[in-house]
Amino acid sequence: MTKLTLERNIQQNTFHLSDKTLTALTDIMYEQKVEAGSYLFWEGDQADKLFYIKEGHVKMTKATSDGKEYILNMFSNGDLFGELSSFMNIKYAYNAQVMKDSVIGVIQQKDLEIILWQQGEIAVEFLKWTSLLNQITQSKLRDLTFHGKLGALCSTLIRMANSYGEKIQKEFGLRKK
Incomplete structure (x- = not known):
C-alpha cells in the first residue's frame, strides 16, 4: 500500500492531525478502490470502520420514510469519516455513497483501538478530531433548528465562504470541496 501524502489544508477534516498520527493511521488501513454509485455502508450496518478518502468524493445521506434523501455531508480527498461502535452495538444512522471512482483507506475498529491504547498522544488527537466533527454537526x-431553512442556508454559505472561499478580483468564489 502506498503512503498517504502528508500535505494537508484547512479544507480537510484531518488538517490538525500530526504527521505521526496520519502515518499511524496509514499503517493500519487497507486500500479499497470503489466505483461511483457504490455504497461504502448503508444505514443499519454495523459501525466498525473509519474511512479515509485518498482520492474521490463521498456523500453522507439520510433517507426519510417518504423516500426523500437529505445530504448530511460531503467528503473528499484527505477527509476521514465513519463511526465506531466501541463498547456498544452501534449501527450507522446514514448511508455513504461514492460520487466518483475513488480510492478509500479502510481502518478497522480493532486496529485503531490498539493504536489508541498504545499511543496516548494519538488518542488525544483522535479525541480532538471527533470533537471537531461533533461541533460541525x-x-x-x-x-x-433556530434559524429555519433560510437562516441555515445563509449560515452554510457563510461557513463555506470562510472555509473554502477565494477572492477572485472583487468577488468571492467557492472551491469545490
Whole structure:
C-alpha cells in the first residue's frame, strides 16, 4: 500500500492531525478502490470502520420514510469519516455513497483501538478530531433548528465562504470541496 501524502489544508477534516498520527493511521488501513454509485455502508450496518478518502468524493445521506434523501455531508480527498461502535452495538444512522471512482483507506475498529491504547498522544488527537466533527454537526443542526431553512442556508454559505472561499478580483468564489 502506498503512503498517504502528508500535505494537508484547512479544507480537510484531518488538517490538525500530526504527521505521526496520519502515518499511524496509514499503517493500519487497507486500500479499497470503489466505483461511483457504490455504497461504502448503508444505514443499519454495523459501525466498525473509519474511512479515509485518498482520492474521490463521498456523500453522507439520510433517507426519510417518504423516500426523500437529505445530504448530511460531503467528503473528499484527505477527509476521514465513519463511526465506531466501541463498547456498544452501534449501527450507522446514514448511508455513504461514492460520487466518483475513488480510492478509500479502510481502518478497522480493532486496529485503531490498539493504536489508541498504545499511543496516548494519538488518542488525544483522535479525541480532538471527533470533537471537531461533533461541533460541525451541532452547528448545522443549531442553524436549521433556530434559524429555519433560510437562516441555515445563509449560515452554510457563510461557513463555506470562510472555509473554502477565494477572492477572485472583487468577488468571492467557492472551491469545490
